[in-house]
Amino acid sequence: MSSVTPIWFVTGASSGLGRALAEAILARGWRAVVTARNPETLRELAAQHEDRALALFLDVTDSRSIASAVREAERRFGAIDVLVNNAGYGYLSAIEEGDDAEIRAQFETNVFGLIDVTKQVLPGMRSRRRGHIFNVSSLGGLVAFAATGYYHATKFAVEGLSESLSHEVKPLGIKVTILEPGAFRTDWAGRSMIESKRIIDDYAETSGKRRQATRSVSGKQPGDPVRAAAAIISAFELEEPPLRLLLGAPALKIARERLDALRANFDAWAQITLSADFPN
Numbered sequence: 495m496s497s498v499t500p501i502w503f504v505t506g507a508s509s510g511l512g513r514a515l516a517e518a519i520l521a522r523g524w525r526a527v528v529t530a531r532n533p534e535t536l537r538e539l540a541a542q543h544e545d546r547a548l549a550l551f552l553d554v555t556d557s558r559s560i561a562s563a564v565r566e567a568e569r570r571f572g573a574i575d576v577l578v579n580n581a582g583y584g585y586l587s588a589i590e591e592g593d594d595a596e597i598r599a600q601f602e603t604n605v606f607g608l609i610d611v612t613k614q615v616l617p618g619m620r621s622r623r624r625g626h627i628f629n630v631s632s633l634g635g636l637v638a639f640a641a642t643g644y645y646h647a648t649k650f651a652v653e654g655l656s657e658s659l660s661h662e663v664k665p666l667g668i669k670v671t672i673l674e675p676g677a678f679r680t681d682w683a684g685r686s687m688i689e690s691k692r693i694i695d696d697y698a699e700t701s702g703k704r705r706q707a708t709r710s711v712s713g714k715q716p717g718d719p720v721r722a723a724a725a726i727i728s729a730f731e732l733e734e735p736p737l738r739l740l741l742g743a744p745a746l747k748i749a750r751e752r753l754d755a756l757r758a759n760f761d762a763w764a765q766i767t768l769s770a771d772f773p774n
Contacts, residue, residue, distance in 0.1 A: 499546075500730075501571045503527045503564075505554055505611060506581030508535040510680030511630070514719035515578060518727055520547055527567040527574070554581045554607025555599075564614045576730065577615045578628045579608040582648070584682050586708060587690035588701035589643045596688060597644050604648035609655065616663070623667040626730060629656045633676045633745040637752040641701035641708065660737055671729055672738045676745030678717030687712075717742040 502519050506512040508530035516528045516536075520543045528536045529552035536549035548570050552563040567574055582604040585596060608629060619625030634642060635649030653672060660670035680686075689705065722741045729735045740746050760767070 499524050500575040501525045501527070501567070501573055502576040502578065503529070503567055503574045503615065504578040504580055505529050505552060505607075508532060510682065510686075511675065511678060511719045511722055512578070512580040513539075515580070515723040515726060516547075518720070518723040522727065525571055527563070527571070529563055552581075552611075554611055555602045557610055560607075560610050560614050564611075564618075568618060573622060574615050574618055575624070576626045576628070577612065577619075578630070578726075579611055580628075580630045581607060582630065583686045583688065584642065584645050584708075585688045585690070586641050586701075586705045587644060587692075588641060588694060588697040591690040591692045591694055591697070591701070592644055593690050593692065596690065600644055600688070601648055601651075604645075605651045605655075608652060612659070616668075619663075619668050620666055625663075625668040626735070627656075627659070627663075627668065627670045628673055628726060628730075629670070630673045630675070631656070633674050633740070633748055635672070635674060636749050639704060640697075641704035657737065669735055670737065671735050673726065674738060674740045674745055674749070675722060676717055676740070676742035676748070677711065677715035678719055678722060678742065679713060679715045680719055684712040716744060 502524060504512055504516050504519075504526060507516045507528035516526055516539060519526045520539070523546070525546045526543075527548045527550060528539065529550045530536055531551070531553050533549045533551045540547040540549035548567065550563045550566055551559060553559045564574070583600070585592075585600050587593070587596075612627060615627075629652055631652045632645075632649045634646045635653040638646040656670055656672045663670065687708070693702070725739070725741060729739050740749055
C-alpha cells in the first residue's frame with residue numbers, strides 16, 4: 495500500500511477481533527474509521543486517538559447507514575484504503591430446527607451486509623487504483639459441522655464471493671484477502687451467539703452435542719484476537735498478500751485435514767466422475 499498512514503474502515507469493531515484490530519491499527523499511528531451498531535462502545539477508543547480515529551454508527555443491514563458512514567469517512571480522511579468486513583455472528587441450529595426469520599437475518603448480516611459495504615467502498619478504491627479488502631470468513635467457510643449449517647452457508651458464500659471479487663479487482667490495483675479464523679476467545683460462542691428455540695430430539699447426538707460443546711468452550715478458545723490482529727497487519731504489509739489467511743493452529747490443522755479428505759473423495763470416485771463426459 496502506497497499510503498504512509500493508511501485509512502482503515504472496520505465494521506463490527508465494538509468487540510472481539512474487530513476491536514483488537516482497531517486498537518492495533520491506531521497503535522501503529524494509522525487512521526481508522528471504527529464502526530458498530532452502538533458507536534458508544536467505541537467513543538473512548540476514538541477519544542484516545544482523536545486526530546486519527548472516527549467512531550461511527552453502522553448497521554450493515556441498513557443501506558442508508560452504510561452510505562452515510564462511507565461518506566463521512568471519506569469526508570473526514572479523504573479516502574478508505576483498507577476495508578475490513580468483520581461484522582457477523584453465529585447461529586446454532588440443526589438445519590430442520592432453523593427459524594426462517596433468524597436464518598434470513600443471519601444472511602442479511604453475514605452476506606448481504608458485507609456485499610453492501612463492499613459496493614459502497616469500491617468506487618473510491620477504483621478511482622484511486624489501490625486498496626485492500628479483508629473479508630472475515632471463518633474456518634467454517636472451508637469445512638462444515640453439525641449445528642452451524644446456516645453459519646457455514648453464509649461463510650461459504652463469503653468465500654466464493656471474495657474469490658470472484660479478487661479476480662475482478664486485481665487488475666485495478668485492489669487486493670482481497672479472506673480471513674479464516676478458527677476458535678478465538680471472543681464473544682462469538684458467548685453473548686453474540688443466536689440459537690434456534692426449536693429443539694428436535696432426533697438430533698441430540700449430532701447438532702445437540704455440538705451446541706453443548708460450542709457453548710462450553712466460550713472464553714477458553716486458543717485463539718488470541720490481539721495476535722490475530724497483528725497477523726492481519728502483517729498480511730496487509732506484504733507486497734503480495736495471500737488470498738486466504740488461516741488464523742490459529744486449529745484452523746491450519748483442520749483445513750489441512752479437509753484438503754486431504756477432499757482429495758481422497760475425488761480420487762475414490764474418479765472413474766464415475768470421468769464417465770460423465772462424451773466419449774472421445
